[in-house]
Amino acid sequence: MELEEMQAAWSQMSQDLEKQKQLTDEIILKMTQQKYTSQWNKIFTAEKIGGVVCYVAMVVLLANFKTFDTIALQVSAILCMLILAVLPILSLKTIRGMKQVNVTKMNYKETMETYAKGKKNFVNFQKLNVGISFLFMLLTVPVSAKLFNDENLFETLDPKLGIAAPFMLVFFGLLVWFVTRCYKKVLRSSETILKEIEE
Amino acid sequence: MxxxxxxxxxxxxxxxxxxxxxxxxxxxxxxxxxxxxxxxxxxxxxxxxxxxxxxxxxxxxxxxxxxxxxxxxxxxxxxxxxxxxNLHLTYEPDDPILEERLAEMYAQIRQLSDVNKGIILLLLEGKKYEEIATITGFSRSKVATRISRIKETLRTQLVKK
Structure with a gap:
């Protein structure tokens, strides 16, 4: 159907709809009271709680820093503290980016752009998050062994455990592959939106 | 009030x-x-x-x-x-030809990209290029370019059919 034919059909429909009023005050007011539970609000709250837990853990590490008496332990503890300090901030910033879409104030282009960019940042952050979390998991082992058991794993480490390293790397590789695969569609869709806007 | x-x-x-x-x-x-x-x-x-x-x-x-x-x-x-x-949201035209044309029209519009979908909708609503630009945030010239592309796409859809 060409545009001119569409315009004729649309105009006919608009005229008919003008005559066919369906809404009452009651229905309209009922619609204003619906309760949408925003997924982003829920995630934002969970991330805030997570952030508090991270900072508490960081303070515990900082307060007990003297316990880490070798360079290897100190470096591990410092890296742990850095991750605990930076990750929550990055995470909250990314989620806030997603929440910035304001459908009542923005125009169509701004809405699409903000949405697509926010989503892209979110996916990129999730990928980074997997890598950092894995590193954090590895660092936590010697740090917590020293903190709670007064055991220096760097000295008592069984060389046979070295065999586990390649398996861990394979596991990490699989994890990154899986996360990338999961978000591929979302990322592609965001790219398409941004390309559409630029065209 | x-x-x-x-x-x-x-x-x-x-x-x-x-x-x-x-x-x-x-x-x-x-x-x-x-x-x-x-x-x-x-x-x-x-x-x-x-x-x-x-x-x-x-x-x-x-x-x-x-x-x-x-x-x-x-x-x-x-x-x-x-x-x-009570919210039925129905529109059933008496004219079966119009009904068929509307179904065809919606199917064609849904095939368009999100940007073009919004623009064609406003155009069908009788909005001038300036107003479409204000609502969508695209410049007037971009709106004009997109409309001519939409027309082209609609013609292509027609040929494919």
Whole structure:
């Protein structure tokens, strides 16, 4: 159907709809009271709680820093503290980016752009998050062994455990592959939106 | 006039706009109903910030289009509609030819990209290029270029058929 034919059909429909009023005050007011539970609000709250837990853990590490008496332990503890300090901030910033879409104030282009960019940042952050979390998991082992058991794993480490390293790397590789695969569609869709806007 | 009264009056005067946008963006009756309610809800949420700020219809189109775009991308909609049984949202023209043409038209529009979907909708609503530019945020020249591309796409769709 060409545009001119569409315009004729649309105009006919608009005229008919003008005559066919369906809404009452009651229905309209009922619609204003619906309760949408925003997924982003829920995630934002969970991330805030997570952030508090991270900072508490960081303070515990900082307060007990003297316990880490070798360079290897100190470096591990410092890296742990850095991750605990930076990750929550990055995470909250990314989620806030997603929440910035304001459908009542923005125009169509701004809405699409903000949405697509926010989503892209979110996916990129999730990928980074997997890598950092894995590193954090590895660092936590010697740090917590020293903190709670007064055991220096760097000295008592069984060389046979070295065999586990390649398996861990394979596991990490699989994890990154899986996360990338999961978000591929979302990322592609965001790219398409941004390309559409630029065209 | 009370806020509720002013709002219900605005919605009643423009209920056709919301209906048409819901039908363009959603193909099932259930989703159309959910989107319709979401648009009304978002309009209500932004009603205070709107008052006296811009032309009512410009603001309505803007909010409705934005809501339609984000509605389709909500990963999980929980507890969306408040069971409004009286909201039927039907339009069945007496003329079977018109009905067929409308179905064909909606199918063609749904094949367009999100940007073009919004632009063609405003064009069909009889909006001038300037107003389409104000609502969508694209420049007037971009709107004009896109409209000529849309016409081309529609012709291609026709040839493919």
């Amino acid at each position: 009370r806020k509720e009264e002013a709002f219900t009056q605005l919605i009643k005067e423009n209920e056709g706009i919301i209906f048409k946008i819901s039908r363009v963006y959603c193909d099932t009756r259930e989703n159309q109903k959910d989107l319709y309610q979401d648009i009304v809800f978002q309009l209500w949420k932004g009603f205070d910030s709107f008052r006296g700020e811009a032309k009512a219809s410009t603001w309505m189109y803007r909010v409705a289009l934005n809501t339609a775009f984000t509605f389709l991308r909500k990963e999980k909609r929980k507890g969306t509609a408040v069971g409004i049984e």
